[in-house]
Amino acid sequence: MADSVKATTAGIGSVADTVARFRGHFLDKITAGSFDLPMLPEAASRVMQAAADENCEVRKLGEIIQRDASLAGHVLRISNSALYAPTAPIVSLQQAVSRLGMKKIREIALLIATQTKVFRVPGYDVQVRAIFKHSIAAAAFAQEIARLRRWNVEDAFLCGLLHDAGKPVLWQLLADVQRDLKLGVESNLVDDILDSMHAAVGSQLVESWKLPERIAETIAYHHRPQEAPNFAQSAMMVNLADDLAHFAVGPREVAEESLRSHPMLVPLNVYRDELEGLLKKKEAIATAAETVL
Amino acid sequence: MSTGPAAHGEIEPFDVIVIGSGPAGHKATIQAAKAGKTVLLIERETHVGGACVHRGTIPSKTLRETALAFTAFRRKTGEVFPITVREDLEVASLMTRMEEVVKAHERFMTEQLKRNGATKLHGRASFLDAHTIAIELVNGSIRRARADLIIVATGSRPRTPPDVPVDHDKILDSDSILSMTWMPRSLTVLGAGVIASEYASIFAALGVKVTMIDKGPRPLGFLDSEITDKFVVAFHRSGGKYLGGRRHVKVEWDGIDTVVTTLDDGTEVRSERLLCCLGRLSNVDELNLAAAGLAVNDRGLLAVDAHCATTVPHIYAVGDVIGPPALASSSMEQGRRAVCHALGLTLGHGSETIPAGIYSIPEMSQVGLTEVDAIKKYGGCIVGRARYEELARGQISAIQDGMLKLVADPGGKRMLGVQIVGEGACELIHVGQMALIADTEVDCFVDNIFNFPTLAEAYRVAALEIVKQRQQLFPNGVPAVMPTLDTAPQPASR
Numbered sequence: 001m002a003d004s005v006k007a008t009t010a011g012i013g014s015v016a017d018t019v020a021r022f023r024g025h026f027l028d029k030i031t032a033g034s035f036d037l038p039m040l041p042e043a044a045s046r047v048m049q050a051a052a053d054e055n056c057e058v059r060k061l062g063e064i065i066q067r068d069a070s071l072a073g074h075v076l077r078i079s080n081s082a083l084y085a086p087t088a089p090i091v092s093l094q095q096a097v098s099r100l101g102m103k104k105i106r107e108i109a110l111l112i113a114t115q116t117k118v119f120r121v122p123g124y125d126v127q128v129r130a131i132f133k134h135s136i137a138a139a140a141f142a143q144e145i146a147r148l149r150r151w152n153v154e155d156a157f158l159c160g161l162l163h164d165a166g167k168p169v170l171w172q173l174l175a176d177v178q179r180d181l182k183l184g185v186e187s188n189l190v191d192d193i194l195d196s197m198h199a200a201v202g203s204q205l206v207e208s209w210k211l212p213e214r215i216a217e218t219i220a221y222h223h224r225p226q227e228a229p230n231f232a233q234s235a236m237m238v239n240l241a242d243d244l245a246h247f248a249v250g251p252r253e254v255a256e257e258s259l260r261s262h263p264m265l266v267p268l269n270v271y272r273d274e275l276e277g278l279l280k281k282k283e284a285i286a287t288a289a290e291t292v293l
Numbered sequence: 294m295s296t297g298p299a300a301h302g303e304i305e306p307f308d309v310i311v312i313g314s315g316p317a318g319h320k321a322t323i324q325a326a327k328a329g330k331t332v333l334l335i336e337r338e339t340h341v342g343g344a345c346v347h348r349g350t351i352p353s354k355t356l357r358e359t360a361l362a363f364t365a366f367r368r369k370t371g372e373v374f375p376i377t378v379r380e381d382l383e384v385a386s387l388m389t390r391m392e393e394v395v396k397a398h399e400r401f402m403t404e405q406l407k408r409n410g411a412t413k414l415h416g417r418a419s420f421l422d423a424h425t426i427a428i429e430l431v432n433g434s435i436r437r438a439r440a441d442l443i444i445v446a447t448g449s450r451p452r453t454p455p456d457v458p459v460d461h462d463k464i465l466d467s468d469s470i471l472s473m474t475w476m477p478r479s480l481t482v483l484g485a486g487v488i489a490s491e492y493a494s495i496f497a498a499l500g501v502k503v504t505m506i507d508k509g510p511r512p513l514g515f516l517d518s519e520i521t522d523k524f525v526v527a528f529h530r531s532g533g534k535y536l537g538g539r540r541h542v543k544v545e546w547d548g549i550d551t552v553v554t555t556l557d558d559g560t561e562v563r564s565e566r567l568l569c570c571l572g573r574l575s576n577v578d579e580l581n582l583a584a585a586g587l588a589v590n591d592r593g594l595l596a597v598d599a600h601c602a603t604t605v606p607h608i609y610a611v612g613d614v615i616g617p618p619a620l621a622s623s624s625m626e627q628g629r630r631a632v633c634h635a636l637g638l639t640l641g642h643g644s645e646t647i648p649a650g651i652y653s654i655p656e657m658s659q660v661g662l663t664e665v666d667a668i669k670k671y672g673g674c675i676v677g678r679a680r681y682e683e684l685a686r687g688q689i690s691a692i693q694d695g696m697l698k699l700v701a702d703p704g705g706k707r708m709l710g711v712q713i714v715g716e717g718a719c720e721l722i723h724v725g726q727m728a729l730i731a732d733t734e735v736d737c738f739v740d741n742i743f744n745f746p747t748l749a750e751a752y753r754v755a756a757l758e759i760v761k762q763r764q765q766l767f768p769n770g771v772p773a774v775m776p777t778l779d780t781a782p783q784p785a786s787r
Contacts, residue, residue, distance in 0.1 A: 059548040094463075095475050098550040098565055146461070150348070152472040153462035212474075265431060269339045271417060272433045 022185075026177050030201065037165055037205060038119035038172045039070040039112070040132060047071055051109035058102040061109060066093055069135045069161045070168070074112040075105065077209040084108075089210050092154040119168060121175040130251040131167050136289040137245035138163055138238070144281060145237050148274055158211075159218045159238050160245075166202030166219075170194050199223055225264070233268075240264040248282045249289050302436065307333040309632070310426055310440040312418045312580070315343020316621040317612030318446030319402055321628035325442070326409035328636050333438050334411050335418040335428055341406065342399050343448050344613075345621045348468050351398060353491060354652055355391040356384075356471065360498040361654060364531075368691045384473045387499070391471075414438075420585040423605055442607050442635050443585075445595060446628060447576040449613035457483065457544045457569045463552055464544065464567045467492070477501060477565035481554050483541055484570035485512035487651050490524070492568055494653040497533035504562050506554065510537045513651065517663040517698060517712040519678075524714055527655050527694040536560065544569075575614045592616065601631040609635060623647050646729050650719035655694050658722040661710030661729050664700055673703040675766070677735075677758035681715050684754065685746035692716045697751035699725070701735050704771040705763030708735055717748050724749055735759050 047068075050061045065071045072093055079090040079100060090096045097105055119128055142160030146153045170193060178185055203220035207213075214231045218238050221228035225235035240262055247254040256279060265275060308330035311322045319341065322334045338347065345351060366374070406413055414436070416428040421437065428436045451466035453459045461469035467488045478501065482493040485507030497503040505512065505528070511521045512535065525535050536556070543555040544567060554562040575594050582588060582595075586605050590596045595603055595610040602609050609631040612624035626643070633640045648660040667674035681687030681695025695715025701708055711725030728737065738756035743749045763771065 062549060091474055094550070098478070102549065143462075146472075150461060150469040150472060152474050153460070153469075155474055260433070267339075269337075269431055271337075271429065271431055 022177060022181055022183055025181060026173065029173055029177065030197075030204075036117060036169070037070045037073050038168055039068075039074070039116045040129065041118045041120070043068045043071060043132075044113045044116065044118050047109045048113035051106045051113065058106075061102070061106060062093075062097060065105070065109065066157075067136055069132060069165055070116070071109070071112060072158070072161055073165060073206070073209060074116055075108055076211060078108045078111060080210040089212070091212050091215075092158060094154055117172070119172060121171055124171045124175070127251070128168050128171060131164050133249050133289045134245050134251060135161050135164055137249045137285050138241045140285045140288065141244040141248070141278065141281070142238055142241035144278055145241060145268065145270070148270065148278075149237075149268065151233070151237070155215065155234070156237060156241075159215055159222075159234060160241050162202065162206055162215070163219050163222050163238050163242060164198060164202065165205055166198030166200070167194055169201055169205060170198055226267075236264045236268055240268060240270070244278060244282075245285075247279075248286045304425060304437040304439050305333070307331045307412070307438055307440040309333070309442045309444065310335065310418075310438055311444045311446060312426070313343060313446035313448055313576075313612070313614075314341035314402070314413070315446060315448050315612060315624065316345050317448075317624035317628040318343070318444065319406070319628070320625040321444045321446060321609075321611060321632050322411045323405060323409055324629045324632040325444075325636070326406075326411045328632070328638060330442075330636070332411040333440065334406065334413045335426070336413065336415060337417045339415060340399050341402050341413065342395075344450075344468075346395055346398050346402070349488065350621055351395055352388065352391050352471050353495070355394050356388050357491070357495045357652055357654065358390075359387045360495045364498045364654065368693070371691075384471065384476055387476075388471065417579055419579055419581040420583075420587075421581075423585045423608065442632075443609070444628070444631060445580065445603075445608065445610040445614055446612045446624075447580065447614050449573040449575050449619065451569070452572040452574045453569060454571055457541070457567075457571070458546070459569055460546075463546050463565075464569065466569050470568050473566065479503070479564035479566070481506065481552060481562050481564040481567045482570060483507075483544075483554070483567065484572070485509055485514075485535070485537075486570060486572070487513065489568070489570035490651060490653045492570070493533060494524070494528055494531070494655075497528060497531040498654045500532070502564070503528075503533040504536060504564065505533065506536045506539055506541060506556065506562065508538065508540045511535070512537075513657070515649075516651075516657060516659060517665070519664075519698060520657055520659070520696070520712045520714040523694045523696055524653060524655060524657060530693075531654070536562070573613065573619070575616070577614065600634040601627050602634070607635070618647060618649065620647070620649065622650075646726055648719075648722045648726050650722065652719065655715045656718040657712075657714045658718040659710065659712040660722050660726045661708070662700055663710055663712060664698070667700050667702070667709045671703055671709075674709060675701045675703065675705040675759050675762050677701070677755035677762070679751035679754035679758070681748065681751065684748060684750050686748050686750065687715075689746060690716070692748075695748070695751075697721070697755050699735065699738075699752065699755035699759060701759045701763075705759050705766065706734050706736070706771055708733060711752075713751075715748075721748055721751070724752060 047064055050064055065075050075096055079096040139157045139160035142156040143153050146156035174190060199220050199222060203216045206219060207216040214234055217228055217231045218234040221235040222238040225232055225239045228235040243254050246252040247259060309325040309332045311318045311334045314334055314336040322332050325332045414428055416430040418426050418428050421427050425437060425439045451468055458464055459466050480496050480501050480503050482489050482505045485505055490512050493503045493505045513521050539556045539558055541554050542557050545553050547553055551563045552567040577589055585608060587603055594616040595614050597603055597610050597615050601611050611627035611631050613619045646660055648658055651657040664674060664676055677699040679697045681692045687695055692715055698712040700710040708728055713721055735756045738752045739760055
């Protein structure tokens, strides 16, 4: 971190001192878990509109929630909170809707729209939007893989939707720390921090929402699935869905050919024709992800 | 398969190739290997065992065990402990033992294969010609193997009618039902066969509001109706509902939280989840049967003779792929027998009295002829019944809905069949099965002593009832030649 952090304001002290302060401040926030998933301003206004409109079809509100990682996450967080005190943890959006009823979901949606921190980090808007789009595509692909293997489709969707939830959190956090300490962080360092920490942060986030361990572990290990202690299968599924989503909507470029020799195909027992079936869904999934944002 | 890359390398020679590692294929492999043959076993899934181990039989029985323990605890403790299944329970938490059970079974099967020197290959098989098989591996490469004897044991999968939009999420089939994460409050089950009845009663016992829908007036049409009536009573008592004589005309997810099933009489059944159990299909699509000179019959099954040989003499088919009875037990025996027949090995005298076991709550099982079958075949029969509540063991264990039915010939001497409903039915049936195979007289159960208190005593109670009726019908002894169909004594009324 040393060379990349530079003091932007004179009189702050030595570089090493600054780095130490930055690291301390950043790690404090991480360990305290005092972070939350920010929401895109347009998502906030969309849900606000839908939830406030008494005539809005419940189905539509459900769809809006389903398709936004931040909204989905917050609905689950609030459903599991003392406010609604479920008899057992709510583990899926479907279950939240079934158990709380659409009236309460509408309340929750309004609560989220009014109280959640709206994502405002100048310079990162494009990346953040790309990640939200990517997450929807990953959720759709994970769902398709789960269907193929007859694994739980709801869980797969949620794991796909939330697998990169750590990224917007870290962006926001980095921006906050920089602002607090009046520091600037170079973009390659931001990338490094995101790459190395987003899985762990995302996992910690969903854990704080009381989502099941298997979802937290899947997110924590989605870049090194074979090391997952208990839910390797789920982590492998999200790993493949992640790359399929990059292939379909980016932001990283993934060549179609490289997916044909994806290391997860054999452990997931996905045969050639089954993979081709998944690849064929590219357009439909890309279009669906596009229309959300 | 035809779209895959071209095969490379030599054609590997084997004495025997077995396609599919479920109960039928596994036993066929072991039998052939024990006979000193080189055997290649091809399995498309990562692990051996087939649907039996991974998708149905064993996992569902593990869930059932939990449901059973739960209901038995309530009943046997006289309901003094107010226990209920917590709402929104995670399904996985009820099956914590499942993974262990499945792994143990699979490990045992794999070790047995290794010990017997069989070669296992993970891939999808298809015929290139009557003796040669292409195997597509998951990585897309192709291998080829050849054998003088080929056993097809590819099993079956759930059938999805075009008007049931199975998404494995809200609308599930028997392959995906156990992947549910949270316990639904309500479940609609389409169908009333073995799988449907098992799941319907298991989920009902766990507190789910289950509605079973089928065209038949009662579930499991092939079972004795007195037995299934008991099952329906128990199912209703646990909160389930059986809607017979109806079929679905529309199944739809409402987009919010309900699956709406509309029936042909206009009834609308609403539930959180739906399980579609409307039959199974043979797994033959990927086999390229035509290349081997084989075809399926009009029911989509591979037709075989009494020895499980297909129309191509060196190709045998065993297990679900050939259709009923499609039980793990009979499939294993078919696998073993097919290999013995093909290799000219001596076969013991196999009996045709195969018991059927239904692991519903309560359990049901039958062997031999039912009352209806016996009347058809012999013009009449004498039936003895024992209700569990009449037995000390039944009383002690507080078992409800238990009954054993013994069917004897019109003379009341020869045993023709046994049907049981209630706890332990699938184990208890074997006493009757052995008696049938040994052609024991009904009196054997009266003259001999069983442990007390046990459920097996039911045999004695039912046999006594037959003997009593026999003495009333034939006070001067059973005539050597029984009356003909027209003059036969009427069977005891129910």
